[in-house]
Each structure stands twice: as structure tokens, then as C-alpha cells.
Amino acid sequence: MDQPAIHPLTMDGRDPAALRGDPISGDRYTSREFMQQEWDHLWTRIWHVAGRTAELEEPGDYVVHDFRHESVICIRQDDGSIKAFYNACGHRGMRLTDGSAFAEAFTCPYHGWKWGKDGMLQYAQDPHDFPQGNPCGKLKLKELRCAIWGGFVWYTMDDTAPDLLDYLAPMPELYKNYPMDTGVRVFWMKINLNTNWKFATDNFSESYHTRTAHPQVPPWIDQDVDTARHEMYPAGHGRTVQPMRPSLSDRLPDGVPHPFDHILRQWDIDPDSYPDYETKAMQGWLDLKAAKRRLWRERGYLHYEHMDDEQITDSPHTVIFPNVTISFLPDNILFFRTEPHADDPGKCTFDLWCMAFPVAGQTEVESIMAGPQPFSEADMLWRDFDNGQGVPEIEGQIVYQDMMLAEGMQRGMHSRGYGDAYLSAQETRVRYFHEVLNDYLAGRR
Template sequence: MNKQMTVPPPMDGRDPSNLRGDKLTGDRYFSKEFAQKEWDKLWTRIWHVAGRTADIPEAGDFLVHNFLKESVICMRQDDGSIKAYYNSCAHRGMRMVDESSSVDGITCPYHGWHYAKDGTLDHAQDADVDFSAGNPCGKLKLKPVRCDTWGGFVWYTMDDNAPDLYDFLDPMPQLFQRYPMETAVRVVWYRIAINANWKFVTDNFSESYHTRTAHPQVPPWIDQDVDSARHEMWPKGHGRTVQPMRPSLTDRPAGGYDHMFAGILKFWGIDPDKYESYEEFALQGWKDLKAAKQAQWKEKGYVHYENMNDEEITDSPHTVMFPNVTISFLPDNLIFFRSEPHPDDPEKCYFDLWCMAFPVEGQDEVESIMAGKKPLKEVETCEHRDFDGGRGVPELAGQIVYQDMELAENMQAGMHSRGYQDAYLSDQETRVRFFHEVLNDWLEERN
């Protein structure tokens, strides 16, 4: 689908007057009744990401996305389109496939029923002689699920009456139309089990107030000072923090010289020592970097910059898409985060981390931002891990995402305390409460 939309002006994500003031009580994070309500009123109605279009380039390639007790297959068709079906045999409900693959059709492992790529049953054992109700072939089909694509991702919804994908995501597709998202290469692919409710992840990515405490390595290259970034949110629950990728003026490095930013400037032909003060180095250097990138992107092979504006080639709009998808847009990287609830325990969830990089001519290795240096090639399989206090992903130790996961379990424990009744939020955490208010609207069917 290619649909153009006007971007409505955002609400100020630092203005608590945009809030009703709904309480963030602890039971939201551990109540099984609350989790059931989320399934009934939220998860069965929103759009989910099944995977990436790059994962299913050829006819017969398919994705399998398991969510709670449901499972959906998204399959590439002969004409290049994608169709989605529930992963449930029309015979007796058997779940037919467990993981993504490529086939000419789908065969149920129980009784051998075979479905063509379009979901139509085309073979059943004893079809002509043993069905008094009539031969099921050509008559039965896998139950379809609505699907669509945006940003190089395959999306689906279980709700036949849901708004179309672009309306659900509005205004994100228009905001990020200049990023060639489909060309990004996934260089890191993790699914990590953590002992926290799924909402901890959305809460965490809806504010940068925790950065100075939890991520001391961030200030040298992303300025998240209280007044530096724009905090934006829209009525459907989507929001972003637009962060300048320049040194913080508050958290200055020991010795007063930022080697990381200096190295970036040098790469783009700028002498970092020409600035007379640290403030000029950070602020004017950032402006000079914009000009240098615009002048040199083609000769340096940064072809993905072609349609991106000055802000996009030097800054990071860290973006939450309601309710559970976050994408960090960086000049040379896309980082996809997602949390999904555990099928049985609301105090657990799965955390997905996909690091993607835009190809640059001559590069065969990239900085994945969240997982260190990686080869610039598609990772073929997902790493399934338990966080286990960090022991399950030792290779991520010290990375930003690892530091976030370290906080999750104690945050979850704190929700049970009689000492916690509601959050006392800074203005820059306005989007945290706004997320919960939009969630409440879905659960009460006010949306």
C-alpha cells in the first residue's frame, strides 16, 4: 500500500496538561485479569509485526508469528503479494508449522492435508471416498488474516474490522517516508525472555530520563539533556523523542574532550580542534556535520541519505509505535525493539531486538549500536535466550539494551510493593502516562 497522509502537529510530550491523570497502579503489571483484558480488547484488535519482507523474498516463503496462544502464517504468493492465515488446519485444528521456511504449500503433519499457497485445500487423504459431506478439496481454506506491509515489515491483524495499517500507524509512515527502510540489513536478531511485564519495555522507551543513570555511555554521542530533545506524541498513542546526535553539554567527558564525536567529525573532513570551546565543538560541530554529510554522502557511498533531510542524517528520532513496537531511527541504523506477553504469566515477556544497518559501499562490517560490531550481512536465524540476570546474553553485557533489561526484574518486583501507588513523573516522562491512558481507552473500548 502506498498512501500519502498529512502529518498532524504533535502534542507536546513534555506537557502534562495533555494527560487525564490516570493512575499507573502496580496491578497492571501482574494481574492475570488485566492481562486477559489486554488479550480481549487490545491484542486481538491491533496490528502485529510478523517479520520482515526480506525474510520472504520468493513465492512459497513464509513467516510464522506465534503470539500468546495464537499463531499466524504469512506467505509470499506467486504474484508477489503476501497472504496471511491462522496456523490451524481446517480438518481438526492442528498447528501445522512451527517456524519460517519455504514450501510450495503447507502440509498438516497429522493427517497429511495439503494447502496451496493461497490457503486452499488441494489434497486430503481419501478425499473422494470417505467424506459423506463431500470432497473437502477446493472447498475448505485456511482461515485468512488481514495483512499488509510498511517499512520493510509484514504486519497482520486478527480484527476484520480494524482500521487499515496506515491509519493505525498514522502519522508514522508519513514521518519516516524518507528513510529507505526496506533496504536495511538485519545484522542482529535476538528474542530474549525477561522476568517483567511487557509494558515495562514500552514505558522504558517512552522516556530518556533514565539515561544519565542507566546508560552513562550515551551522552558522548546523543544529547538527551532535558531541554535538548523534542518530545512528541499523537492521539493514537504513537510518540517519539527526537534526539540530537551530538555530545551532551551536561555530562562532559573527563578531560573535557570527546574523542567519539571528534572521530565522527574527522571522518567527514571536519577538524575537531578548530573549535574554541566545548560548546562550539558540540553545537557548531553538529551543524558543520550536517553540511558535510549533505555535500559528501554520494562520494562516500551513503546512498541512503539521498532523500533524508538535515535532521535525519544527524539525529535520532527514537519512536514508540503503540502499543509494543519501538524503532530507533539513526542516520545509518534502524533498531527494532518489541515486547510481547508470555502466554501464561503476566510477569514475564519476550523482548525482541533486531539491529539493522543501511548498506554503505565498501563496508563489510558495521556498528550495530546495541550489540557491537557485526558483519554487514543478513542474520539467518533468531537467537532465543533467557536473560537470566544477564547470564543468558553475556555478549551483550555493557550494551544499552542489556542495561535496560538489568532494570526490568526489580521494576517488576516493585509493582507488588504496598509502598507504590502511582508514578510521580517528571515532565519529560509525560509519554509514559499517556501510553497507559491510550491503553486504558482500548481496554474500555473508548478508542
């Protein structure tokens, strides 16, 4: 088996010695003042995901990304590039458009000014009546920096921010073998949650909660603490890499069908051929790698072509600072994102995108977070979580279980009984996330 290469930027995500020890206080989740500091020093300086390149196939295709009180348009140009503009008319600030669609030009609904795909003003009523001269061909929508990675369209409001690939480092190098831009978004949901946006980054920065919150996971993703790799990186990103095999310390009762057996059979491996549970878990995992290496082409799993041994059987759960999490699974990419409410620090939106790689003859996929789905681009569902009642499509799924915990955590942050987190070594990345956030707020980054 190939040994995974450790990137030179990697820091040990289980070593608290890498931390300053900054406290994680409750007011970070509840204070409007803290929320404003995040806007001033974090959100206006990082790279945001506006959408996917698959949504912008033809010139004039555009997506709109609303973030707090700001709104940005990303639109495909005639030369194939993508430009980003603030969604505000250069005349008197009227918002130009909502949602995602196609436009040769944007016409302001207030005074009819018309802006081209390139942002230039094409038409203004009574152009002779402006003391400064005809604004057409002179004025342009305010443009933002825009870039692409992984099939995602990114933008930043900061003219001095590092280039996108530098900001994301080392993720582009770590995941260069995944044909991310070929993924089809088979499930797409945006959920209103009554919790601060940081709950998700905290939650996805550790797997210590998994045995308690997600008892269905250990039978097929190894949760034994010493088998996982916990990594963090200078820009604030991090990941946990776990083998997709049964945990030796988490056994299902006799007679209960084992999910790993089903996975083995999918690749012509007889789970009953192993003499005991330990051998099935450990040797079966190695045999699964070998079977995928041998059969991927004839089975139509063409996305395996450049993946290494770890990538075709394991689960790298990756946090991109500050608010994006991507699970790079062998056949799926799961995208999670939380964004703050416009004004209330106790609310956020949670985006769930389930993407699947194309496999020959496949018409339906089993999404880990959303169950069986047609293999086709999904429309967005917008839901209120409503204590789980508003999202029946994902009831019982792993991410549903996380969200069921979120509002209780938010209430706990208001309690005088909470002072600071008392963290295990495997939760080191939680405090590291908050220390990088503190660096932004203090002007150290």
C-alpha cells in the first residue's frame, strides 16, 4: 500500500503545544459587537464561494451570492472568463438582480440603467442631462477579484488578499487528484439554523463527538483515535483523515447486517471469507484497495484514475478556514458551509451540497448525507430547520444529527455555567480555528 505523503505545511492536529491557549468564550457566539468585528476584519478579507462553474456554462450565465447585507454577481464573460461585481447599480445603489439566471445585461429596476456583462454602463435615460457628461461607456460596476478552484467560483472583497491558490494552500496540492469539476450536485439544500455560524467549523474540526452523535458511522469509518491523522495548516485550514473501515472497538451486535459487508460485496469480495472481525476490518480494507485498483476502469469509476490508495478508500474531512468544510470521499464530494445571519449572531444559514462523480451507467447515487438521489443536477431547497421538522428530506442523516445539536450548543453559550472549552488532544483543531480567527480580528493576519 502506498504511504500517504505528508505535506510540508502540515502541523500535528493533536498537539496542543502548537497553540497559545486562547480561551473560547461564549460571547464569541452571542455578541453583536463580536459579530461586527468578524465583518470588519474577517469576512471582508477572505475568499468566499459564490457557486459552481457548472452553473456558469455559457456567456451571460450568472450566480448571485448574498452575504449579510452584501451581494455579489459572478457572471461568465464572452471570452470564457468569469467576473465578479457588487450587486448594486452605480447610479444610486439599487440592487440589480436576485438569484441565478442568464442575462446579456442587467437593467436597474429603478431608473432603467443598463449594465453589460463586463460591468460597463450601456444605457442611461436622458444621457445629455448629466453635468459630468454622458455616463455610458464611462461608469462601470465595482468589480471584485474572482478565481476558480475545484469547480467552485470564489471571490474576495479584499484587493490585497493573497491569490486564491495561496490562500487555500495546501488544499490544491492535496486534492489535485480529484476531478472536482466533474462532480454533479445531486442534492442542494440551504437551511436556516438558530445557531452561530462557528458551530459548524467547531463541529467539523473534530470527530470526538462521532460515537455519541453518529452511532451509525463507526461500523464503516474507523473512529479509533489513534488510527486517524489530524492535520492543521498555517492559513487556518485543517483535516481529519480516517480509514473507511470498521472501528475495532465499535462492533455491531451479532446478526445485525454490517455496512462494510455491503461495500466489500460491491467489489466482488466475500466478507465471509475472513476468519474474524479484526481480519475483515483490516485485511478487507486492504483487499478493497486492491479490488478498486484492479476493477475501476471496467466498472466505469474513471475518477479513480489519478487517486492514490488513501483517496480511493478513506475519508479526508477537510475544513477550509473559516466556514467551508469539504469531505473528499471516494465517490462523493460533500460541501458544507455556514454563513452568518445579516444581523443576529444567534442565527446562520447552512449549505449542504452533495456532489457525485459520474460512473458509467449510473442513474441513481447513494448520497451519504441525503440518501438515494437521481444522478442529475438538483434544484435548491430552502428550509427552516425548525428543530428537525423542516428538513424531512435528510431526517436521520449524519448532518441532520449535527444540526439537532446546534441549537442546544447555542443556548449553552449564553449560560454563566460555561467559561472555556476543556479540550482533548483530538480537539486541538477547534482551538486552533479560534486562534486564527483571533489573529484576523487583532490585525495579525
